[in-house]
Amino acid sequence: MRTYLDHNATSPIRPEAREAMLAALELQGNASSVHEEGRKARALIETARDEVARALGTIAPAIVFTGGGSESCNQALRCVSVDRLVVSAIEHPCVLEAAKVSGLPVDVLPVDENGVVDVSALGNLLGNGDGRALVSVMLANNETGAIQPVRDVVAVAGEHDALVHCDAVQAFGKLPVNFGLLGVDLLSVSAHKLGGPQGVGALVIRDGLPVSPLVAGGGQELRRRAGTENIAGIAGFAAAVRAAGKTESDFKGLQAKLESALASGPGEVVVFSTGVDRLSNTVCFALTGLEADTALMAFDLDGIAVSSGSACSSGKVQASHVLKAMGASEATTKSAIRVSLGWSSTVEDVNRFSDSWQKIAGRHVARAAAA
Template identity: 55%
Template structure:
């Protein structure tokens, strides 16, 4: 039997043992965390302990943290509950940011996948309406890290609020809410080894955020609904043990990309000239479609992605790569490989073993390469 290899951490990370243990223990606790009796107080203690763990993990205070149903909900609340008529977002944002409000102003990306701060300044200067700027800390498809602190300082010159989607970055690079200088920040447990279905929104003290869900006073009146105690406990446990950086993965990834260059000189690695998450490679061999690669690799027991995994499993050309200037052919060939806390030394080798026949059957020369990507 073929031993499967999981290389899709940017979609979801495996549940870490500490999170599983915390959730199992929490499931044995009876009580609603809003109840005043002893049962409720025990459940409340689990919630507040986790709140402290997650807040500490990202340089925030516990009272600034609102637990949500996930990163998508946190993004929606950040962009729909601030009361400002103008929303500016980078063109490479996650769909939960791009689609959170009916009309957003998209700030273009450079060819290397980094947002254009000059264009952001121009757009902010061109309209005096109260605004909020949303910029992810790291892209879920390419791993490109954005200059959030610089963008936040720029936005403040124009009186704009700043939201940062840090879902993909947390647990892979250091994340500090205060140092980033943002007003709102989204997190998700399942990207760092916690359970699915739980996230958080960090809210600065001076931000008046309207409740996103109504019908209860939970989360200091900012998010109604009985708290998911077990999931919250798992989130806290994962945040307490996950490494602030996966720098040890960067050397493996770089060596892997060197092997790719030798195996497929015509392939493209997107965002390779920009700072990236240490666990992420987004590559394309034009002419070799994502669908054909995903099917062949899955048969070989290798789990990877064609990009974002939030579209009901469908494979479609990436809007992120399009915003970077990639051709349609390159976007249709894109493959994302992402590692994490449980990845083994042999995982990249297994991928190359399975991918080599595909690349060799499909020799490509002279393909167009977007600036900011490199030929592999």
Template identity: 50%
Template sequence: MKRAYMDHNATTPLRPEARAAVLRALDVLGNPSSIHAEGRAARALVEDARADVAALAGARTAEVIFTSGGTEAARLAFHSARVAQGVERLIVSAVEHDAVLASAEGAGLPVEIVPVDGNGRLDLTALKALLAGSEKRSLVALMLANNETGVLQPVAEAARLAHEIGASLLCDAVQAVGKVPVDFDLLGADMLMLGGHKIGAPLGVGALVVRNGLPFAPLAVGGGQEMRRRAGSENVSGIAGFGAAARAALAGLEEFARLTALRDRIEARIADMAPDAVFFGRDAERLPNTSYLSAPGLDAETLLMALDLDGVAVSAGAACSSGKIGRPRVLEAMGVEWDIARGAIRVSLGWSSEPEDVDRFVESWLRVYARLRGKTPATVSMNVTAGRRETPRLAALES
């Protein structure tokens, strides 16, 4: 039986358009830094992809620097902020991705954490106080969408507060781009992180968007690639795939928004059968594809194993910890008690998701829940099945 893949926030399947672009690029002979015809052909692939990625992020083509992914983009941003922009301290939200937190801590600057509210949204009052609390030049790091809860952050408001005192802002848009409209100018960010495999590009390619005119210092030196902002021969095939995926994601934003119906279907059915279930960030604006849920007494590791055996792939949050399940740091920042947090799992849908995936997940989750509550799994399964509605495939879902 086909497995139900519901971990798209970790990585989403390679889009057919990206696969085709990668294969075409592999047949192109030439180094994009060479001036002969073969080199110019490779350069054209890179620059066409740069334009497509820029369009997805609402940025200018010259502002896009290709990297190996979001993690490198974060490290590059903090390095440049310290070396070229004179940043003396970092202000980071409590719910940033581990890659951002680790990069901030490794930048050799003081790091201060901004708290969030019960829905996981940044406390703008606390940010304002932190910004005003020092005359040192600051960089604020704030993600656009949380990778675990899907909650959208007030990036434009934070950028305005930062700019009022001469600070700058780095926005991690890895989880948001391709799922909601992103406009670099409207966000007001000075730098923006992107990751290819979250939108259906191959693994190992991403970008840092840097506002025109912002002082910049490369981390990797040795060559003139990426307009002297990142040395090393470009990953032409990966970049070509990134560009194709960006083009497809931009064209499919309206269709992706319809995933809200499937996400809400998950939450409504579980809430009906498990009244003590909790859906984190439900009262805030979220990505259309993400649900982070738990119930008292559940254990995430046991639950993930049971779901995997049932052919359902989900996660316990971020997927960048080598398969480890630890304490959910994001939920701790939100003030969630351990008895609830310990059973939290993230369900994330994507461009290839189908209604059948949702039904399979709900039935499997409820079987575990029923065993915990001493109910018969057969009864739960029968009740869930009886509550189904015939639902067309994603492409035909009504908003």
């Protein structure tokens, strides 16, 4: 029996999303066609758009369906007319890499030891540059779970006529995410982090803000993203949003149980970002000297799926840029492990993880003492 505790990487698809996708696959039409089959496909997309918009506290025309969170973030950073970018040091690689290839000057906003952005430094960065800036700050960090002061960022940005993009991919489905209340200009979300299908997401665009298409070739999505829409994916996205709104629980009890097991186990474990508000489903920790790749293989052999704090797209384990930005040592960053809970997680899952950790950490501590 496998224990899946890597929901921040991708959450298993919810039954409601699967059912909606199977029903959508029965539709035969292209949503851009005017015949009955096309109209049925279009109706499904627009119903889904309404549902996602309502969940995000915005209007349906603000929603652009995309191929996922990375595409949404790329469009936000590369397709808005600004003169420079400011990105936080803990952003997801899709934001950091999009900034690099944008051709614009890029400033990096530092974070404190808990992984929270330095809002006062933002004012200095915006005040010292030329031209209009776009600031990109995530709502909740994918590695540590640290929640960012986005509304404070918006307030400072407003003083300098700067735009704000927020990557809410990790937060949506775990926190209330309201586009209007956050006050940002652009917001990215993804389906598969909350139990929807992989390969579909959305970019939310403030009314009146011009955004060029990242994908050219057609007039879909109000000419903001070309290409025939992923009808089944969009249907599954909306169904997952509905299900998350009904069933998403507060994981604080499981988080506390897990962290208690770490504290009482072998060795001195560091849990990151405990001094600030975090996502209640996320625990990022390290036992210095026990490298993450070794621990991950041991967990996998025990039937438990967790991840490094920084598993890259190739599947290799690299030192976390997030933890480095927080001031963690090289040795600690290489030991970081992330446990992330989700809609299917249970007390039994946490118990199995805790039992496995006792064995893995115990072996490491014993070897270190004998060396």
